[in-house]
Amino acid sequence: MKKIITQLVLVFLVLSAVAQNSYNIIPLPKKLEPAAGSFSFKKGTSITITDPSLETIATLLADNIKTASGNVIAVKTGKAGASGIVFSLNNGLEEEGYTLKISSKKIDIQSKTAKGAFYAFQSLLQLMPPQIYATSTSTAQLTAPNCSIEDAPRFGYRGLMLDVGRYFFSVDAVKRFIDLMAVYKLNTFHWHLTEDQGWRIEIKKYPLLTSISSVRKETMVGHYSDQKYDNTPYGGFYTQEQIKEVVAYAAKKYITIIPEIEMPGHSQAVLAAYPQLGCNQDKMYQVQTKWGVSNDVLCPREETFTFMQDVLTEVMALFPGQYIHIGGDECPKTQWKESRFCQDLIKKLNLKDEHELQSYFIRRIDKFVTSKGKKLLGWDEILEGGISPNAMVMSWRGTKGGIDAAKQNHDVVMSPNSYFYLDYYQADSKTEPLAIGGNLPLSKCYSFEPDLPELTAAEAKHVVGIQANVWTEYISNINYAEYMTYPRALALSEVAWSTKESKNYENFKARLKGHMPSMDAMKINYSKAFLKQ
Ligand code: ACM
Secondary structure, eight states, X not given: OHHHHHHHHHHHHHHHHHHHOOOOOSSOOSEEEEEEEEEEEOTTOEEEESSGGGHHHHXXXXXXXXXXXXXXXXXXXXXXXXXXXEEEEOTTXXXXXXEEEEOSSEEEEEESSHXXXXXXXXXXXXXXXXXXXXXXXXXXXXXXXXXXXEEOOSOSEEEEEEEXXXXXXXXXXXXXXXXXXXXXXXXEEEEEOEETTEEOBOOTTOXXXXXXXXXXXXXXXXXXXXXXXXXXXXXXXXXXXXXXXXXXXXXXTTOEEEEXXXXXXXXXXXXXXXXXXXXXXXXXXXXXXXXXXOSOOBOOOHHHHHHHHHHHHHHHHHOOSSEEEEEOOOOOOHHXXXXXXXXXXXXXXXXXXXXXXXXXXXXXXXXXXXXXXXXXXXXGGGXXXXXXXXXXXXXXXXXXXXXXXXXXXXXXXXOOHHHHXXXXXXXXXXXXXXXXXXXXXXXXXXXXXXXXXXXXXXXXXXEEEEEEEEOOTTOOSHHHHHHHHTTXXXXXXXXXXXXXXXXXXXXXXXXXHHHHHHHHHTTOOOOOGGGGO
């Protein structure tokens, strides 16, 4: 009897010790077994790596520990059996996967690639006290709760888009956006670089794109219905050197950048500098100053194709990723209907109407992109007239475009506006700063299920992932962009990474609450509206 009581007391002690440990990892790992006790990072703690490819990540961890605690942690090469913190390679794991085993004696991190080790590093930081994110030196006692984690993502594409056309975001702001994506294991940054309201990327062959197309004479302020303007010129662009710098910066965080160059719609800024590419070559085009969809679109002349191919040639040289996004959305056909050139071309090519003319435009660009060894990506409108087999579709008008694309064997990124447009309000509009509209609380974001009943198992394999979009008509600075992005990007990250079976909003919300001190330590300007919802 005494023995049983002793055992019960022991079990109780272990359970309460485990209960004191918290594991607020977002996105939720595939498997996490809690355990009692914790690992203490002390003065003599060292990090061992078994392969040189792991040195950068080990050094990152050592740097964080040094800033947070003042302790200098040595990084050395050695065997997996070493004590302290050990990073080693394990070919049996998935490409982005890792295992993280924390005991009072040792932290054992295994991964197939450095990328997996980077994700293990992110999980470890989330388990540590918030001071681990400190940017100025502190003397925190650092610990990590014992546990055993086996992790790998559900989807290979986990993305966020930032629109830098409506408002321009500096290189530092973009780097900050990328920094935070990496914390939550997002791996694709979609850089929306051109818009009616501004062209943001230097193209050496066409200098007027930066001297003219990147600046608008004024900007709409307040609600669209107010029709008010600020009477102040606004502009900005990235030089090719800056683009290279951001691409390299993102690569260090295992984030691929997909550039977007819009065509044939959302191109009014191009026409302000190169009116010969429009349907009305005599028109005084200007860079758009108000929001909404412009009727001033590119005309499908040979000169336009040459121009866009030249632009894409420079863009492709800057971005090593496989995908080039060419927009393709929201191209009003008004001017094509009124254009003698377009109507003659429709007849000559034996096309049915202006919609088929748009397909002709996209297919020509698709051929060009494909011939250069890259893959075309576009909004779901590009599906309307047939595209090359390796082109990918980004479904934004709900999931229908994505479902159609998957059924036609195209890869798909699901980015349905009603779940993932982060310019929508996340709480009652009366209590929030001005936004474009809509109603998208955190729970709605989290509720998106990419496994759609309309798709067979084989078709569903074409859904490569999900993305949320930060359109910026009403978001003029990075601080506000962060507010609109967080914590909703965490919901996106969990839907993209964690298993379908583990999805549970209340559990997510509880972890998010526990993770808030870490977000505060990172100085993330996140919305707390979800606490009251
Ligand atoms: C879009 O929202 N026009 C892709």
